[in-house]
Amino acid sequence: MRKYRYVKSEASQHDMKLVQLGAKVEQINSKMCYVKFDIEGFELAYVYNINKKGKYFLERIKPYPLPMREFKSESDVINIIKIDLEQFKNAVNSRNIDAFVTISTELNRTIKQFEDLFLYYNVPKIETQIIMGKISEIQKEIANTKENSERVYFTKDPDNL
Amino acid sequence: MLHNHVLVAILIFSLTYTAIISEKINRTVIAMFGAVLMIIFQVISQEHAFGVVDYNTIGLLIGMMIIVNILKKTGIFQYVAIKTAKVSKGDPWRIIVYFTIITAISSALLDNVTTILLIAPVTFVITDTLEINPIPFMIAEILSANIGGTATLIGDPPNIMIGGATGLGFMDFLMNLAPVVLVIFVVTILLLKVIFKKSLQVKEGNKNRILDFDETKTIKDKVLLIKSLIVLGLTITGFAIHQFIGLESATVALFGGTFLLLISNIDPEEVLIEIEWTTIFFFIGLFVLVGALEEVGVIGFLAEKMIDFTKGDLVMTTMLILWLSAIASSFLDNIPFVATMIPLIKNLAAISSINVTPLWWALALGACLGGNGTLVGASANVIVGGMLEKQGHKLSFMNYMKVGFPLTIISIIISTIYLMVFYI
Numbered sequence: 082m083r084k085y086r087y088v089k090s091e092a093s094q095h096d097m098k099l100v101q102l103g104a105k106v107e108q109i110n111s112k113m114c115y116v117k118f119d120i121e122g123f124e125l126a127y128v129y130n131i132n133k134k135g136k137y138f139l140e141r142i143k144p145y146p147l148p149m150r151e152f153k154s155e156s157d158v159i160n161i162i163k164i165d166l167e168q169f170k171n172a173v174n175s176r177n178i179d180a181f182v183t184i185s186t187e188l189n190r191t192i193k194q195f196e197d198l199f200l201y202y203n204v205p206k207i208e209t210q211i212i213m214g215k216i217s218e219i220q221k222e223i224a225n226t227k228e229n230s231e232r233v234y235f236t237k238d239p240d241n242l
Numbered sequence: 243m244l245h246n247h248v249l250v251a252i253l254i255f256s257l258t259y260t261a262i263i264s265e266k267i268n269r270t271v272i273a274m275f276g277a278v279l280m281i282i283f284q285v286i287s288q289e290h291a292f293g294v295v296d297y298n299t300i301g302l303l304i305g306m307m308i309i310v311n312i313l314k315k316t317g318i319f320q321y322v323a324i325k326t327a328k329v330s331k332g333d334p335w336r337i338i339v340y341f342t343i344i345t346a347i348s349s350a351l352l353d354n355v356t357t358i359l360l361i362a363p364v365t366f367v368i369t370d371t372l373e374i375n376p377i378p379f380m381i382a383e384i385l386s387a388n389i390g391g392t393a394t395l396i397g398d399p400p401n402i403m404i405g406g407a408t409g410l411g412f413m414d415f416l417m418n419l420a421p422v423v424l425v426i427f428v429v430t431i432l433l434l435k436v437i438f439k440k441s442l443q444v445k446e447g448n449k450n451r452i453l454d455f456d457e458t459k460t461i462k463d464k465v466l467l468i469k470s471l472i473v474l475g476l477t478i479t480g481f482a483i484h485q486f487i488g489l490e491s492a493t494v495a496l497f498g499g500t501f502l503l504l505i506s507n508i509d510p511e512e513v514l515i516e517i518e519w520t521t522i523f524f525f526i527g528l529f530v531l532v533g534a535l536e537e538v539g540v541i542g543f544l545a546e547k548m549i550d551f552t553k554g555d556l557v558m559t560t561m562l563i564l565w566l567s568a569i570a571s572s573f574l575d576n577i578p579f580v581a582t583m584i585p586l587i588k589n590l591a592a593i594s595s596i597n598v599t600p601l602w603w604a605l606a607l608g609a610c611l612g613g614n615g616t617l618v619g620a621s622a623n624v625i626v627g628g629m630l631e632k633q634g635h636k637l638s639f640m641n642y643m644k645v646g647f648p649l650t651i652i653s654i655i656i657s658t659i660y661l662m663v664f665y666i
């Protein structure tokens with residue numbers, strides 16, 4: 082009970098500070114769920130939140146952080162995790178798994194660097210065009226690689242490819 | 243058989259009490275477990291165990307918790323705190339004075355823990371802004387919460403329990419305790435000024451940052467605020483007249499709580515989930531434990547011993563209860579202590595010709611004010627200690643006691659004079 086009271090006190094302080102910054106703050110009672118799988122020593126973890134307001138959040142936190150697609154009801158989250166798990170079980174047996182995790186982590190880091198670049202510096206237009214061109218190159222490379230690679234998962238089609 | 247029941251009852255009660263004091267096991271769990279053991283070992287029947295639970299106390303606590311849980315959603319407490327901080331123009335000592343007044347008044351109308359949970363977060367934001375150590379502010383708020391709570395029937399759990407057991411009403415508590423509480427509060431504030439004044443230095447720039455706060459942003463739902471304040475006003479009026487219209491205080495609180503639930507359009511689950519059920523079940527467990535002890539005659543035996551010790555002298559008995567309650571409540575949870583003392587005083591009334599009314603006020607003053615003695619004396623103190631630690635400001639047991647204990651002794655001396663002059 083005492084720890085819960087500290088949480089409430091902390092939440093009240095956040096509420097007050099954010100309201101003074103101009104935010105509209107709504108505190109929602111919810112269940113925060115941490116989910117962990119151990120696939121032959123490879124750790125896969127998620128965090129998701131279910132609540133009565135119908136606002137749901139799911140994020141994969143390991144092997145690298147990634148917001149997952151939105152889901153309409155709390156029951157959908159199990160299907161999303163189930164598919165993700167099946168795909169990672171396949172991927173773990175692949176000899177490219179280490180490269181896959183490294184590339185995904187680097188892409189995440191690149192997004193953060195890009196954000197810092199634009200938020201901390203006045204970037205010349207020519208540089209933004211160069212970066213855009215490099216991103217197009219990567220996207221084309223991913224599309225080409227897809228054409229030349231054997232599909233191994235068929236339960237559902239890719240969401241972004 | 244009966245002799246065995248006495249031994250079993252004393253054993254279960256002592257072990258449970260020890261476990262509560264040790265804080266090694268959750269107090270609610272151990273109180274409920276001890277209560278169930280009393281039934282299993284047939285010290286008290288299940289039917290009688292349910293009968294000894296004081297539902298007036300339970301109903302009053304639940305009713306007020308419902309009202310507060312809805313009221314706090316409106317942002318009114320933040321509004322009042324920011325408004326007063328701005329009126330003080332960022333002067334730390336004036337903020338302490340205003341916040342302690344808010345805390346004392348709120349604590350008289352709500353329970354201490356709730357008051358602290360409402361005022362502490364605002365205080366941390368203000369002290370962060372002023373870039374000043376929050377410890378003097380928080381010590382002042384602990385003291386004023388416990389002092390303010392002493393003034394009314396609904397201000398502190400010991401008073402709620404005394405009211406529930408004796409039929410003494412809201413106005414009885416207000417008329418008999420508020421005058422001395424007011425004196426104690428003023429003396430405490432004056433002494434706090436002497437203790438803390440030198441440590442409250444802030445930069446002028448930080449004072450101006452307080453003026454940038456916008457209190458109007460804190461009100462989240464104006465309609466709900468108006469409804470809540472009307473219901474709170476009705477409830478307090480109900481407390482003021484409940485004895486004259488033949489209603490128990492729990493009925494008034496539950497009317498206020500359920501009426502506000504009805505008109506607020508808030509999901510009742512959102513409100514009821516915030517009720518401190520662990521506290522409610524702790525009370526239920528204690529009532530059964532003490533009821534079982536009374537059932538087997540232990541409380542009556544202790545009352546006889548007390549009469550033998552004091553020779554039935556009212557002055558000595560009153561002083562014994564006042565000072566014993568104060569010292570015990572400084573170091574122990576005052577709720578189980580008061581739960582045990584209530585049937586003891588009732589037994590005193592039954593076996594002697596003593597006028598026990600001053601004893602109830604002595605118990606209320608001792609148990610409530612005694613909570614200020616140490617950092618573990620009351621739930622509000624423990625919570626503030628934890629909050630400060632989490633904020634990176636460690637308030638040690640001794641550092642609190644250096645301020646809290648002498649001020650407690652002074653408040654009990656004032657109470658002693660008050661009881662001697664007006665009641666004995």
